[in-house]
Amino acid sequence: xxxxxxxxxxxxFAGSALAGFSGGVSSFTSLNDFYKIGPSIGKWPSGxxxxxxxxxxxxxxxxxSVTKLQGGAGWSQWVLTASQGTMSVESGVAIANEVGAGLxxxxxxxxxxxxxxxxxxxxxxxxxxxxxxxxxxxxxxxLSTGDALVHEISPMNSFAGFWSLDAGVTITGMTLRPLGTAxxxxxxxxxxxxxxxxxxxxxxxxxxxxxxxxxxxxKRRR
Amino acid sequence: MNRxxxxxxxxxxxxxxxxxxxxxxxxxxxxxxxxANAELALFGAPVDSVIHTENFNGGPTATxxxxxxxxxxxxxxxxxxxxxxxxxxxxxxxxxxxxxxxxFLNAGGEPKLLAVGGNFNLYNxxxxxxxxxxxxxxxxGSSIVRNFTANDNFVGFWSDDLAAPITSMRIQATGSGSxxxxxxxxxxxxxxxxxxxxxxxxxxxxxxxxxxxRA
Numbered sequence: 001x002x003x004x005x006x007x008x009x010x011x012x013f014a015g016s017a018l019a020g021f022s023g024g025v026s027s028f029t030s031l032n033d034f035y036k037i038g039p040s041i042g043k044w045p046s047g048x049x050x051x052x053x054x055x056x057x058x059x060x061x062x063x064x065s066v067t068k069l070q071g072g073a074g075w076s077q078w079v080l081t082a083s084q085g086t087m088s089v090e091s092g093v094a095i096a097n098e099v100g101a102g103l104x105x106x107x108x109x110x111x112x113x114x115x116x117x118x119x120x121x122x123x124x125x126x127x128x129x130x131x132x133x134x135x136x137x138x139x140x141x142x143l144s145t146g147d148a149l150v151h152e153i154s155p156m157n158s159f160a161g162f163w164s165l166d167a168g169v170t171i172t173g174m175t176l177r178p179l180g181t182a183x184x185x186x187x188x189x190x191x192x193x194x195x196x197x198x199x200x201x202x203x204x205x206x207x208x209x210x211x212x213x214x215x216x217x218x219k220r221r222r
Numbered sequence: 223m224n225r226x227x228x229x230x231x232x233x234x235x236x237x238x239x240x241x242x243x244x245x246x247x248x249x250x251x252x253x254x255x256x257x258a259n260a261e262l263a264l265f266g267a268p269v270d271s272v273i274h275t276e277n278f279n280g281g282p283t284a285t286x287x288x289x290x291x292x293x294x295x296x297x298x299x300x301x302x303x304x305x306x307x308x309x310x311x312x313x314x315x316x317x318x319x320x321x322x323x324x325x326f327l328n329a330g331g332e333p334k335l336l337a338v339g340g341n342f343n344l345y346n347x348x349x350x351x352x353x354x355x356x357x358x359x360x361x362x363g364s365s366i367v368r369n370f371t372a373n374d375n376f377v378g379f380w381s382d383d384l385a386a387p388i389t390s391m392r393i394q395a396t397g398s399g400s401x402x403x404x405x406x407x408x409x410x411x412x413x414x415x416x417x418x419x420x421x422x423x424x425x426x427x428x429x430x431x432x433x434x435x436r437a
Contacts, residue, residue, distance in 0.1 A: 021392050024363020027246045033355065033367050037397055041357070041367075138252065140262065146243035147364055150252050150262070165363070179261050 023166040025147040031159040034122050034194060038163035042119060042198055045167055050198040052120060057092045057192075064088050065097065072108070075117040075170075076195040079106040082188075083175075094190050095128060100183045103176040103190060107144070117170040120196020122161015125153050125176060127186035134189075137182025144173040163196055244364035245380045250411075253339045253378035257415050264382040269415045271337065276410040281308030285316040290327075295335055296412040297327035309349055312406045318347055319401035321394035324410070326387070334387035337413035339378025342370055344395055344403040354403060357396040361389050367396060378411065 023043050028034040039050035053076055060069060065086045070079040080087070085098035096103060103125075108118040127137040136154035143162050151160050164171055178188050245264065247253035257264055257271040274296035281289065285305040292298045300306045304317035315322050326335045344354035351372055358377050359365035366377050381388055395403045 021359050021361060022363075024359070024365060026357070026359075026365040026367055028367050029248060030367075030369055033369065033397070037355070037357075037367050041396070138249075140245075142243075148243060148245040149366070150245060150247045150249070150256070152249050152252070165365075179259075183261065 023169075025143060025145050025162055025164050025169075027147070027149040027151075028122060028161045028163065029149075029151060029157070029159065031122070031124075031161075031194070034120065034159065034161045034163070034196070038120050038161075038196055039198065042163060042165045043167060044198055048116075048167070048199055049201045050119070050196065052194055052196050054195070055193040057089065057094055060089045060092070060094075062089055062091065069094055072195065075108040075197055075199075077108050078193065078195075080104070080190070081106075083177075092191070096188045099185060099187055100178055101188060102178065103188050105174045105176075105193075107171055107173050108195070109172070114200055115166075115168040115170060116199020117197070118172075118195060119165075119170060119198040120161065120163040120194070121171050121174055122159060122194045122196075124158040124191035125160060126155060126158050126189045126191065127153075127178065127182050128189055129186055135186060137186055138179040139182070139188075140177040140179055142175050142177070144171055145169060150179065158191065161194060167198070243382055244360060244362060245382060246364065246366045247339065247378045247380070248366075248368065248376065250339065250341075250376045250378070253337070253376070253380070253411070256337070256380050257413070264380055265384065265415065271413045271415050272333075274412045276313075276412075277311065278308045278313045278408070278410075279311050281310065281313065283307055283310060289313065292327075292412065295328045295331060295333050295414050298410070298412070299325045299327060301325070309345075309406075312343070312345075312408045313410070314345060314406035315404045318404055319395070320405070321392050322405050322407070323390060323392050324407075325390045326412070332417040333414040334384065334417075335389075335412055335414055336384070336387060337378065337380040337411075338388050338391055339376060339411040339413075340393075341375045341408040342377060342393055343372070343375055343406050343408060344370065345406055346403060352403060354395060355397040355400065356405060357394050359392045359394075361391070362386070375408070380413075384415070384417075 035052050067086055068081045072078050081104050082096040083102035088095045127135050129135045134155040138152050140150050141160055142148040256262055258268045260268045276291055285307045287305055288299055288301045289306050290299045301323050302315040302320040304320055307316050342356050344352045346352050353371045355369050357367045393405050395405055
């Protein structure tokens with residue numbers, strides 16, 4: 001699992017002009033925006049940090065038939081299953097074995113009243129045709145909050161994700177449903193997962209951030 | 223300046239969703255056909271929508287505190303901190319860095335406004351379209367952040383709850399350098415489905431017709 005840190009110390013928005021438009025869930029179709037914009041527009045309390053970690057399935061051996069994949073820990077724990085049948089793992093890509101099957105992600109637990117935890121979730125999604133070729137198709141992604149995104153994904157534009165911008169609302173799951181042609185002919189895939197944390201940093205995380213800051217400062221001074 | 227399309231409802235029974243939600247779309251075709259899409263089943267059974275389009279052609283080019291249009295369920299008002307205007311075919315903020323607020327004025331009436339969408343763009347101060355990132359938000363909190371280009375500039379939303387209309391939408395540039403741009407909408411699409419009572423009447427009429435044919 002790779003870690004990328006984008007620290008946001010406080011709420012980015014305030015003021016009466018935005019009354020009624022704060023919080024909620026925002027959809028993203030660009031990984032760059034998911035990393036940079038998502039954490040910065042959350043309505044986080046002062047003292048919170050936010051960052052993104054990713055899972056590339058590189059630790060999973062190739063297999064033709066698995067009933068579930070799981071990984072992560074604590075706020076970033078995840079379990080992946082297909083809505084029908086089993087899945088395969090091919091070179092770091094998880095693939096539903098049945099045409100039209102959806103993918104279900106059970107995600108990190110809803111954490112305590114502080115709201116710290118999983119606020120962002122996304123992935124590189126796709127489809128394979130009968131020959132195993134990557135093809136474009138439409139997905140419906142539905143988050144545990146009820147918010148949904150219908151989006152056409154392609155081999156060149158495979159990312160989709162969400163950030164819950166409310167401090168008190170964490171993400172506990174997401175489903176992917178192939179629609180239209182994709183649902184009738186293709187097998188759904190997921191290549192990488194991205195987990196966005198927002199909350200009160202754990203002491204260990206603070207030390208890590210401090211070391212990263214010191215290292216960066218040292219580099220700038222040399 | 224606008225056109226309305228009415229399509230006869232294809233189903234006699236639409237229902238409010240038990241878990242009301244907003245669905246975002248990045249394709250006009252998917253948005254346009256959403257209520258009639260049996261797979262999506264926004265309202266239980268498929269039902270055709272009524273879509274009203276504002277293209278802003280011939281709109282006023284002078285800055286005004288607000289612009290209004292539409293009527294009844296598709297009535298709208300546009301405002302921005304330093305005013306709004308059109309360039310003859312798109313609605314724009316008059317000053318860079320402003321957000322464009324669209325308010326929908328018939329929230330309490332029937333039928334309710336259940337879907338909005340648009341072709342959104344950034345403009346430089348010379349009025350030229352620019353690629354860039356826009357954050358489109360509904361007042362209920364649902365939003366989407368996208369990088370918009372001249373050829374890929376649609377975003378839309380549907381409420382799947384007949385009792386939860388869309389009341390307003392805010393469009394603003396976001397990310398690095400965003401304060402240098404005007405935001406605008408080329409086409410604004412507003413949609414509803416027949417009110418439950420009207421749908422029930424259509425269903426009853428269809429049933430009567432069917433019984434007469436059988437008699």
